[in-house]
Amino acid sequence: MIKTIQIQDTRYQLDGNAGSDAIHRDPVYSYAVTLLHDDSGLTGTGLAFTLGKGNELVCAAAKFYADKLKGLDIEEVMSNFGVLFNKLANEQQFRWLGPHKGVVHLALASVTNACYDLWAKKRGVPLWKLLIELSPEQIVNTLDLSYLEDELTAEQAVELITAQQSDIIGREQIIQQGYPGYDTSIGWFNYSDEKVRENCLKAVAEGFTAMKLKVGSTDAQRDIRRAHIVRETAGDAVKVMLDANQQWNLPQAISICNELKSINPYWVEEPTHPDDVLAHKTLAEAIAPVKLALGEHVPNRVIFKNYLQTGAASFIQVDAVRVGGVSEFITVSLLCKKYGIPVVPHVGDMGQLHQHLVLFNHIKLGHEALFLEHIPHLQKHFVNPVVIEGGLYKTPQAPGSSCDLKPV
Structure with a gap:
């Protein structure tokens, strides 16, 4: 009690x-x-x-x-x-x-x-294990599917989860292998060009095969220059993502994203206002084949539903410490599974909670184990900090969700 x-x-x-x-x-x-x-x-x-x-x-x-x-x-x-x-x-x-x-x-x-x-x-048990061991009905009982009835009823959610169970044993191999991470700290906005180059080399040496640069400068040429630094330093085999953190209006986003095509970005993240679903749809069509990722500032399942319905987002970055927690995260993951869209969470929790949720997404829901954002800056404050080796999240074993903080 x-x-x-x-x-x-x-x-x-x-x-x-x-x-x-x-x-x-x-x-x-x-x-x-x-x-x-x-x-x-x-x-x-x-x-x-x-x-x-x-x-x-x-x-x-x-x-x-x-x-x-x-x-x-x-x-x-x-x-x-x-x-x-x-x-x-x-x-x-x-x-x-x-x-x-x-x-x-x-x-x-x-x-x-x-x-x-x-x-x-x-x-x-660790949270990932608890969630994986729940029956489809038990999972759906933890979810609020209101306002989604046009896309996902409780019965359909149960069917969706049940349909993934035949291959679950094969997907459990990731528990031993580790879940891939990507380095989001190589290119914070205020870092110098030299710092960005140094961090790229370090990330590659540590085994990361994907990394992200902050863009959205007043001078777009600064973004383009720095993006080329990342691409040239990391090499063509590395996935490079660009994150504008909502800085551009739609005309700016169309213009700058088309210029940034030259570095072959894996995605452009949060290009404009997160509530403007139709602007993202227009942008996605204007800059194809460059893909959009969003979700860091999308607050609930209803707006995620709209993004999926319009086809504006190729990657959904739902964050369980931004939406209504684990329950709504799973709800959004089920919507994404229906639409065949990967879930690559934003990690406001520094990956502590989300390392459990991506394992659940992959093993139980059949989502692709693409990668999970890695931000190291608060690791020292957690009782059971995430462990990254060779660019892989090692599977947490302590009971709970890995969110206990050390006393300040």
């Missing part, structure tokens, strides 16, 4: 120019942390990610949601979590502040993720 609740406002100042992009020049990587303490001595830890200012607002909203869990047994909570999620997400007054986006939805993510962590700890 959940006895006590703690909410922590945790912030970490980054070193140098780490974390900088075209929009967010001086981020303070921060978590609204939900701690659910049960009567057996276990603690479920849940995270929502912010860049500093306003983190206290997410914490206040998380307390509102978490208080409603006091006195409940975690197994009871998770047996039909989709119903509880729907009830919390649609609380009449908090819903007005979203709906299903912004401060209140980030807060729900923190609480939701704490529930999944406590559930896995209660069963004594």
Whole structure:
């Protein structure tokens, strides 16, 4: 039974120019942390990610949601979590502040993720193992599929999961092999050209076969120059992704993306405003065969549904510490599976939680094991930090979701 609740406002100042992009020049990587303490001595830890200012607002909203869990047994909570999620997400007054986006939805993510962590700890297994061992019906019971009925009913979701089970043993090989990662820290926006070149060489030496550069400069020629540095330093065999962090308007995005075709980017990420689904559709058609990736700032399953329906995105970067937590992450992953679109999460959690979720996506849902973003800057703050060897995420074995933080 959940006895006590703690909410922590945790912030970490980054070193140098780490974390900088075209929009967010001086981020303070921060978590609204939900701690659910049960009567057996276990603690479920849940995270929502912010860049500093306003983190206290997410914490206040998380307390509102978490208080409603006091006195409940975690197994009871998770047996039909989709119903509880729907009830919390649609609380009449908090819903007005979203709906299903912004401060209140980030807060729900923190609480939701704490529930999944406590559930896995209660069963004594890592989260990826718990999720894989659930039946299709049990998985769907943890999801809120409202507003998706035109695309995915509960019955269809069960059928979709069930259809993937025949090849599950073969896909389990990835547990021993490790899940591929890509280096997103070679080219933060404020890094010098020399630093970018040095980081590219280091990433290749460490075994990464994909890496990402921040673009979106006032002077587009700076982006083009730096993109060529990455391509020439890393070589043609390496996948190079470009991330504009929403900096461009649509005409700018069309023009600059067409110029950037010369380095053969694997994708262009967040080229314009994340709510503008139709702009992304227009852009995708204008710059083909260059592909778009998005999801870091897409807040809920409904907008992801629209992106999939329009065919605007070739890669979906749903983030479980941005949408409503693990539950909504799985919901979006099921939509993507229906559409045949890869899920490559943005890792506001630094990959701690998502290393579990991509294993579930691959093994249970049959998603391609493409790669998972790797950001190393907060590793030292986690009790069980991710382990990357030869460019591969090693499979976590400790019970839970790997989100426990060391005391500040």
